[in-house]
Amino acid sequence: MEEKDLNVLRTAIQRFLPITDEEWELLTPDIRYRSLERGEKWIDEGQREQDFGIVLEGNMRHYYTRDGEEKTTYFYFEHHFISSYFSAITAKPSRLTIEALTDCRLLAFSYKHLQSLYDQSPKWERFGRLVAEYIAMGLEERMAGLLMLSPEERYLELLEGNKQKIVERIPQHYIANYLGVTPVSLSRIRSRVQKK
Amino acid sequence: MEEKDLNVLRTAIQRFLPITDEEWELLTPDIRYRSLERGEKWIDEGQREQDFGIVLEGNMRHYYTRDGEEKTTYFYFEHHFISSYFSAITAKPSRLTIEALTDCRLLAFSYKHLQSLYDQSPKWERFGRLVAEYIAMGLEERMAGLLMLSPEERYLELLEGNKQKIVERIPQHYIANYLGVTPVSLSRIRSRVQKK
DNA sequence: TACAAACGTTAACAAAAGATAATAAAAACA
DNA sequence: TGTTTTTATTATCTTTTGTTAACGTTTGTA
Incomplete structure (x- = not known):
């Protein structure tokens, strides 16, 4: 070893x-x-x-x-x-x-x-x-x-915290599960967040 | 003592x-x-x-x-x-x-x-x-x-599990927090559940 | 390389939840 | 006892989410 x-x-x-x-x-x-x-x-x-x-x-x-x-x-x-x-x-x-x-x-x-x-x-x-x-x-x-926190807040926290690894390296539909929403919903949250 | x-x-x-x-x-x-x-x-x-x-x-x-x-x-x-x-x-x-x-x-x-x-x-x-x-x-x-689980499923689980104490003895708006919904929403869940 | 599977986005509609306000009932308490 | 305060329900309206399906893109693999 x-x-x-x-x-x-x-x-x-x-x-x-x-x-x-x-x-x-x-x-x-x-x-x-x-x-x-x-x-x-x-x-x-x-x-x-x-x-x-x-x-x-x-x-x-x-x-x-x-x-x-x-x-x-x-x-x-x-x-x-x-x-x-x-x-x-x-x-x-x-x-x-x-x-x-x-x-x-x-x-x-x-x-x-x-x-x-x-x-x-x-x-x-x-x-x-x-x-x-x-x-x-x-x-x-x-x-x-x-x-x-709302699902959107949880997603934003994921972007900031010490958890970027997750966003960078994990397929989004798994992240959706992790946040407690459906993949479709996470996709919408992302587009909502981007507009701001 | x-x-x-x-x-x-x-x-x-x-x-x-x-x-x-x-x-x-x-x-x-x-x-x-x-x-x-x-x-x-x-x-x-x-x-x-x-x-x-x-x-x-x-x-x-x-x-x-x-x-x-x-x-x-x-x-x-x-x-x-x-x-x-x-x-x-x-x-x-x-x-x-x-x-x-x-x-x-x-x-x-x-x-x-x-x-x-x-x-x-x-x-x-x-x-x-x-x-x-x-x-x-x-x-x-x-x-x-x-x-x-959905909020409704979480509520039903609370009624069944070994957690009846909570439903029996705790004001409902605190239970709503505990389940992750608003008090108003929990009240609606209850009326929905009763109809079934 | 070509084909299939996996992935992400968008749309449309239905269901559920949040916010706010009004009302009523129950509980606390002075 | 009477009076606040707390608690629960209901209604209305808005926002968000779930569901299903379609579509295009990327990725994996035969």
């Missing part, structure tokens, strides 16, 4: 808390590469065994399926952690599917292994807490936006 | 994980009663020092303020933990206000103290992780509903 790739993962972990080499080496035996072609699924609805991963290259989306319709609700880019998180922590089958939007390279490790680190080392347990808090904060932010 | 009230808190904690008497006694010195009258605020926007609490009696709401408008996004009932969670974990001023909808009795303890327990005991650190995961799951569930 390339040092550079491992460092991407270690750096991502250390955005939450510093870890020693010994702590790091508790994780490394379980790390492996995964490659996905565009359109390939990383985690499928109903799937049980759960991996965590980090995106080295490419981008991905996750979606729920309802009445045969796919509803995309999140995107993953380089250096993002990726997992069917709620399936992993509840040990239930995944309710969502994660799919590569471009060819992707990932590093992966099993949630089971991470969970065993929670028992072995308080530092990893703390990492688990900080990750959960981080995820919760992102969801709260998102939910507040859905409740308090 | 009454044994019965302390037991409510300990039971709530033990829904996440069992704790020994010694672990419990790390928390107890910091616990105190709080009483609020209807309309009184427990945490105010901009406030910094953060308490965690558990509702013994009564119910509460929390809301964001935007352009002078209050947007209610959550309700708390008996035996629910209550805090301005994201303010506590980020040590930033609270962006939301928590207000008593009825006269309330709570038990409270400081987040600072809880945080010190994270350092003192792996069990408490794990408690912190499990609580964060629980909050994240609730938010994900909520967000998926906002993205995938």
Whole structure:
């Protein structure tokens, strides 16, 4: 495994808390590469065994399926952690599917292994807490936006915030799902916004 | 402090994980009663020092303020933990206000103290992780509903799910906020639903 | 390269939601 | 008890969204 790739993962972990080499080496035996072609699924609805991963290259989306319709609700880019998180922590089958939007390279490790680190080392347990808090904060932010902003305001926020990546690299009909409107409606919002 | 009230808190904690008497006694010195009258605020926007609490009696709401408008996004009932969670974990001023909808009795303890327990005991650190995961799951569930269901479907879900408490005990215009529509619109949804 | 699939825009119409105001009922409270 | 205040409904009008379909463009791939 390339040092550079491992460092991407270690750096991502250390955005939450510093870890020693010994702590790091508790994780490394379980790390492996995964490659996905565009359109390939990383985690499928109903799937049980759960991996965590980090995106080295490419981008991905996750979606729920309802009445045969796919509803995309999140995107993953380089250096993002990726997992069917709620399936992993509840040990239930995944309710969502994660799919590569471009060819992707990932590093992966099993949630089971991470969970065993929670028992072995308080530092990893703390990492688990900080990750959960981080995820919760992102969801709260998102939910507040859905409740308090109009679709147009949410679109404008997407253009400004630290989320331009999404607008630049993701097909618009997926973004429409993400904002909670139909693709047709997002197209109209865009033309409305442009006139101003 | 009454044994019965302390037991409510300990039971709530033990829904996440069992704790020994010694672990419990790390928390107890910091616990105190709080009483609020209807309309009184427990945490105010901009406030910094953060308490965690558990509702013994009564119910509460929390809301964001935007352009002078209050947007209610959550309700708390008996035996629910209550805090301005994201303010506590980020040590930033609270962006939301928590207000008593009825006269309330709570038990409270400081987040600072809880945080010190994270350092003192792996069990408490794990408690912190499990609580964060629980909050994240609730938010994900909520967000998926906002993205995938119509306002009418969200209202119907509220009637069925394990959330009847909200419909029974909370004024409708707050519920409208919670569902992401205006009070007028919720009233129309109700009359539409009844005709069926 | 040629064909098919995916994507984005626009149009037309129906359904729903927002805004505002009027009214009535219920709850708080002095 | 009587009087505010809060709460819910209804009506009207405007704006926005959903739905379906058509069209052209881009992209992927055989």
